[in-house]
Amino acid sequence: MRTMLVVTALVVVSLAGTARANVGVFTGDGHSIELSSTKAIQMVSEDVTITPCRGRFLFDGTVPGMDRVEYDCRFVLKNLKKEKVTIQVAFPLNSQFLRPPYDAKKKTSDLIAQYGFIAQEEDRQYSVRYVAEDREKKLKTLFTWEMTFAPEQVRRLRVTYAMPMSVTLASTAKKHEDSEYGKPWYRNLEGCMLQLFGYVTKTGKSWAGPIQRARFRVYVKGFEQYIRQRPLIEGGSDEDRAMAKTRFPVWVPLPLRITSSGDWRPDGSGFLEMTQENYEPEENFRFAYYFLSFPRTVEAARRLMQKLSPKGLSAEDRQDLADILREFNGTKTGNKRIAKFLANQVWYGKKPQQTVPDAVLKAIQAK
Numbered sequence: 001m002r003t004m005l006v007v008t009a010l011v012v013v014s015l016a017g018t019a020r021a022n023v024g025v026f027t028g029d030g031h032s033i034e035l036s037s038t039k040a041i042q043m044v045s046e047d048v049t050i051t052p053c054r055g056r057f058l059f060d061g062t063v064p065g066m067d068r069v070e071y072d073c074r075f076v077l078k079n080l081k082k083e084k085v086t087i088q089v090a091f092p093l094n095s096q097f098l099r100p101p102y103d104a105k106k107k108t109s110d111l112i113a114q115y116g117f118i119a120q121e122e123d124r125q126y127s128v129r130y131v132a133e134d135r136e137k138k139l140k141t142l143f144t145w146e147m148t149f150a151p152e153q154v155r156r157l158r159v160t161y162a163m164p165m166s167v168t169l170a171s172t173a174k175k176h177e178d179s180e181y182g183k184p185w186y187r188n189l190e191g192c193m194l195q196l197f198g199y200v201t202k203t204g205k206s207w208a209g210p211i212q213r214a215r216f217r218v219y220v221k222g223f224e225q226y227i228r229q230r231p232l233i234e235g236g237s238d239e240d241r242a243m244a245k246t247r248f249p250v251w252v253p254l255p256l257r258i259t260s261s262g263d264w265r266p267d268g269s270g271f272l273e274m275t276q277e278n279y280e281p282e283e284n285f286r287f288a289y290y291f292l293s294f295p296r297t298v299e300a301a302r303r304l305m306q307k308l309s310p311k312g313l314s315a316e317d318r319q320d321l322a323d324i325l326r327e328f329n330g331t332k333t334g335n336k337r338i339a340k341f342l343a344n345q346v347w348y349g350k351k352p353q354q355t356v357p358d359a360v361l362k363a364i365q366a367k
Contacts, residue, residue, distance in 0.1 A: 040085045043207040044076040048216045052223040058234040066164040069197040073159040079149035086148045092139040117161040170194035178344045185308040186341045198286035205281050214279040221270025227255045249303035253291035256347055260286045298363040322364045329355040
């Protein structure tokens with residue numbers, strides 16, 4: 001059945017290699033390449049714009065239908081020496097799709113075309129080569145090239161590329177071993193789909209001194225408008241969709257964005273932005289979208305309750321379910337029966353971008 005193929009595809013696409021990367025300085029050759037540092041070249045600034053967007057085809061649980069992330073990275077680099085300096089630069093993508101069994105036999109030119117990888121300045125475009133990993137095997141999928149700086153020269157480098165967004169079936173539990181609650185059906189609310197993308201900033205530490213100014217912008221508005229309307233899986237026949245809804249009662253899941261640490265602020269035009277002065281990268285950042293089995297319609301709520309308990313939820317159970325959803329919305333309920341469950345959820349205490357409607361909460365508690 002098509003639904004089974006979809007579920008299998010989602011499980012196979014793992015969380016590995018979800019981070020995208022900042023340009024870094026590397027030394028070595030071939031498979032011995034490794035991240036190093038330079039005292040000669042300073043990264044004066046970096047300005048990174050990230051745009052998550054839908055893929056080229058229907059989101060059907062297969063790799064061709066995966067959503068995408070576009071990266072536009074601009075760097076200002078300065079030679080601090082009064083002599084000519086040549087360095088080898090590498091840009092690690094850390095992509096599972098560029099490691100066996102995905103692209104083991106592809107040529108560098110094929111990979112450049114596939115991911116639209118371009119490293120350029122205003123008057124030139126660099127010829128890059130592909131290296132699978134650094135010596136310590138911490139950074140994967142490296143595109144490398146050389147840059148030569150005249151004494152005290154400033155160069156403006158722009159790197160652009162696009163990659164599939166990681167997707168997997170997941171759980172909202174912080175610790176799976178703590179997913180034993182007073183009522184077994186609580187655990188059934190933890191199942192979700194997860195989409196991830198990020199950016200590796202630690203390689204920025206390889207340059208001379210701190211980065212004077214770093215700005216990161218993620219355009220979330222367009223992507224979030226799309227996923228709020230997207231069913232769990234697009235495409236398929238009417239029969240396949242009907243059968244899938246018996247397995248997944250909440251067919252249009254409720255998305256929740258959770259970001260890693262950082263002072264991300266909306267700019268009023270659809271971007272989340274973080275700006276740092278004298279930036280010394282410590283942690284990479286990540287954007288995670290959880291697609292929760294929380295109903296947004298009365299019909300979905302009824303299907304969910306039937307799935308949680310075919311014999312029917314008791315009045316106390318309905319109260320607990322409604323209170324869990326109220327807590328997700330940000331309303332404190334004081335319900336002690338659900339306290340352990342709430343404490344173990346990644347979404348608990350986070351501000352949702354979209355809430356469960358009051359009409360749904362009332363329908364859950366109605367006899």
